[in-house]
Amino acid sequence: MSLSAIFFLDLKGKVLISRNYRGDVDMSKIDKFMPLVMDREEEGNLSPILSHGGTTFMYIKFNNLYLVTTSKKNANVSLVFTILHKICHVFQEYFKELEEESIRDNFVLIYELLDELIDFGYPQTTDSKILQEYITQEGQKLEVAPKPPPAITNAVSWRSEGIKYRKNEVFLDVIESVNLLVNANGNVLRSEIVGAVKMRVFLSGMPELRLGLNDKVLFESTGRKSKSVELEDVKFHQCVRLSRFENDRTISFIPPDGEFELMSYRLNTHVKPLIWIESVIEHHSHSRVEYMIKAKSQFKRRSTANNVDILISVPSDADSPKFKTTVGYAKYIPEQNQCIWHIKSFPGGKEFLMRAHFNLPSVEAEEAEGRPPISVRFEIPYFTYLISLFSSFYREAKNF
Template sequence: MILHNLPLSRHNEGKDICSISDLLQFVLLHIFHYGLLGKHLEFRNYMGNMDMNEIDHFMPIMMRMEEDADTSPLVTSGSSHFLWIKHSNLYLVAMTKKNANAALVYSFLYKIVQVFKEYFKELEEESIRDNFVTVYELMDEVMDFGFPQTTDSKILQEYITQQGHKLDVGAPRPPATVTNAVSWRSEGIKYRKNEVFMDVIESVNLLVSATGSVLRSEIVGSIKLKVVLSGMPELRLGLNDKVLFEITGREKSKTVELEDVKFHQCVRLSRFENDRTISFIPPDGESELMSYRLNTTVKPLIWIESVIEKFSHSRVEIKVKARSQFKSRSTANNVAIMVPVPSDSDSPKFKTSTGSCKYLPEKSVVQWNIKSFPGGKEYMMRAHFGLPSVESDELEGKRPITVNFEIPYFTVSGIQVRYLKIIEKSGYQALPWVRYITQSGDYQLRTN
């Protein structure tokens, strides 16, 4: 499935989103912000064709759901439907009487949260009350009569500030980015040196059983940009995409099959679906161009073995062996191995072949830090603890060992940027820079 990961705008790439945008005019009728006490903080009626009192049914329904341990994200009262998300101490609720596209509603609600967080740092009841004028201005700008408009906070900040309306230059006029065909980028941007920095970042989620078998593994990747380009450039990105190579009839062993691809709204979806070309006019500055997932069996990059011995309920000894299972030309940086210990442990003593250890009693773990861990290496750590609680029968093996790390210049999936073309009508020369990073996500190894 391929999606834009932002709500779509009427001013976006026309043919790509017209049919989707037409659906939205019937969707977002109201947005309410509910505090913990169930009071309306702020609301916006986008189409004016629903009874405002309908929202009073929402909190009683939520209270009944909590009593029944029900967590449905969509609830109904009569002919009214409430689509809601919870953030901090707030409920954000959208109302409709239509058979709406729920995925688009939730996408918009989460984008509202992101915009508010970028404006107010923290989104909670207090920040809403302190900035209610700005909140109303933002709600008026991000949607018009049910159509999502500008949802990029960088563009919004050009004409909506936390001090309210700051722009007072002659007759009021909308910013160029609102009426422009490219709503996420301003016109007239100029730089002395034109560059594009691209980071391909992959997180490895892994769960290994106590017997050493891989129970769960997946790769979650993202491509992030930092764009320092003048004018209105068009970029074309080529990856070693398996589907692309099959379409073009080329054979190459090192290809990747991307799943659950999500793009920034700047990417032309129709072009990608036709010939797998990633073509776009990028936002200025930093942004996430795309994200993807690969369900594949991943060989553990850092393998952990541990042995825990108790001696007469008075002390415990933990032996941990860590082995890097990637090629020697790569190096894992800032490795942190978190080994669980009994909660009543004290008098820690450590011995390591490399790195340093510290006891974190608030987490009941030993943290073994290795600043640089080259591929094909193996290191040892021993920890001794006293156990003052003689009757403690806590099972240390219940909690898994977790590992944090980062490996630069390496991707576990084998994804590669084949080319990044930069086209701008003025014809200036620009330098593209690409960096690969693999890091730990939810990386756990169970112990005996």
């Protein structure tokens, strides 16, 4: 993969900052980018890869910015998008928020980072923790030139040597999102689990950690019978030894210092709705509409769902909202044609009701819009479908 140049544009296509890495593409070519995007939007054929006059534009949109790369070579597109997202992550680590204002306020620092992240169009050091050791947000004195840490040239480039802690600690969190689609008859049409394993590591030296999985592939190869899971779309942090995982499905790694995401995964599995929603909609003489929404939690009583938001679509011309809830509160958001029922705490095995009343000045809108789906968002701490995912976790070192 080789990039010719990278550009940061505002929403109008104005270049905020750019870096020319190879010099083989005229920097004025970026003027053709925004017209190409607008033409594709009008045609309804928008793509993250655009070509014009032998130059290929590859871009992502992040907040109010366009990150655009140009290339004249047959670049590896997947790697290009990976480095673009990695740049966004590094800049967020430095500036907290990556947007037009933070770009304008940090020109010098951004140029330093771009020179370290990419060299002659090829990705280099992309670990924000290592970069922060020698590229700081403080001014550098001329007589004291900053030296890159040895980790950059080490085999373990994501961790510095000589780290010491008075107390060795490791924290592991499994964070999962359940995407579920249920039809009006209560049948699950699609369900998947998207998860990530995040760690906080405070260990001295160069520790070797291992994490065992109750993995279906491992159990089938060894003839063992136990509760297992079949992971898909697994993505590991660069510290994981992939060859070891391929051989015996053990995640072996020397971890970065501090907080990082060890792996992410996806599961295509049948999942029952954790919060069941039933709705009754009544129209009265084409002048008003009433909603009765019943929400029932279908998980164990010892668990509690927090910050539950139930989003109900309403006709675009609805007005004069009136709500009555047995718990929480409801509010109307006219710009989104929705009302939201918010429940701060929803214990397991409970059932709550919400009634909503709207006036309908127009008959046509009521008949044309139909019944859009109801969406539910919530969080359940310490609740995962993969609670039995991990079979072992240990460190190959003494005094742990």
